[in-house]
Amino acid sequence: xxxxxxxxxxxxxxxxxxxxxxxxxxxxxxxxxxxxxxxxxxxxxxxxxxxxxxxxxxxxxxxxxxxxxxxxxxxxxxxxxxxxxxxxxxxxxxxxxxxxxxxxxxxxxxxxxxxxxxxxxxxxxxxxxxxxxxxxxxxxxxxxxxxxxxxxxxxxxxxxxxxxxxxxxx
Numbered sequence: 001x002x003x004x005x006x007x008x009x010x011x012x013x014x015x016x017x018x019x020x021x022x023x024x025x026x027x028x029x030x031x032x033x034x035x036x037x038x039x040x041x042x043x044x045x046x047x048x049x050x051x052x053x054x055x056x057x058x059x060x061x062x063x064x065x066x067x068x069x070x071x072x073x074x075x076x077x078x079x080x081x082x083x084x085x086x087x088x089x090x091x092x093x094x095x096x097x098x099x100x101x102x103x104x105x106x107x108x109x110x111x112x113x114x115x116x117x118x119x120x121x122x123x124x125x126x127x128x129x130x131x132x133x134x135x136x137x138x139x140x141x142x143x144x145x146x147x148x149x150x151x152x153x154x155x156x157x158x159x160x161x162x163x164x165x166x167x168x169x170x
Contacts, residue, residue, distance in 0.1 A: 006032040006039075011161065013042040013065075019050045019089060026056040033060045042104070042159055045070070048082065048090040057099050063159055064096040067108035068123035068148070075128075075137040093123065094141040097151075103143075104159035105151035116152060123148040 005012045016025040022043060029041050038061065046057075046064035057064050071091035079087040097103040107119050118129065123143045126136035136142060143151065157166040 002028050002032045011040055011042070013044060015044045017045040017047065019048045019053070019086065022046055022049045023053045026053050026060075026062060029062050030056050030060045033062070035059070036061045040159060040161065044106075045108075046096065047071070048086065049092065049096075050086075050089055054092075054095065054099060057096065061100075063102075063104065064100065065104040065106065065159055066091075066093055066096065067106050067112060068093065068119050068126075068143075069112040070108065071126060071137055072122040072128045073112065075133075088138075091138055092141050093143055097143065097147060102155045102158060103147070103151050104156040105148065106156065119152060120145075120148050123151065 002012060012029070014025045016022045025043055026049075029043075033039065033041065036059070040061070040063050042063040042065050044065045045067065047066055047070055049064075056062060071093075074091070078090055082090060093103060105119060105123060107114050107116065112118075121127065121129070124145055126139055126142045127133065154163060154166070157163045
């Protein structure tokens with residue numbers, strides 16, 4: 001399917017939760033995209049990505065799309081399921097932003113709450129609605145307020161080629 005879509009104007013978007021799924025989709029995309037481009041092929045839930053695979057986002061202009069509340073709803077069990085080493089490859093929002101220069105954010109409703117303030121708070125404070133944990137979860141990957149706002153508005157619109165149709169923010 002990716003090979004067929006590569007020669008068209010149709011945007012490919014794949015859900016890939018977990019480092020193994022992200023690796024497979026990044027490889028599939030890279031094999032047909034052949035370098036940097038403006039196709040904006042997207043991976044939804046790019047939330048657990050092995051460090052050796054992250055470069056493909058930048059090298060092939062693949063858009064990582066994340067849902068910040070997953071970090072704060074998963075943080076209670078993520079290390080137990082992923083292990084101490086792999087959990088460090090999880091919820092790396094700031095790193096993905098630095099790789100690509102932009103990062104669409106979403107709520108993942110109805111799996112997560114639809115309230116955009118929860119998305120914003122999870123992206124910036126990296127805490128649940130009760131304020132846990134006190135210092136935030138993996139704060140090295142927290143986004144700034146302007147980054148989170150852009151991720152929820154302009155970058156989310158750009159992720160589906162709608163930036164000219166939505167209100168632009170410099």
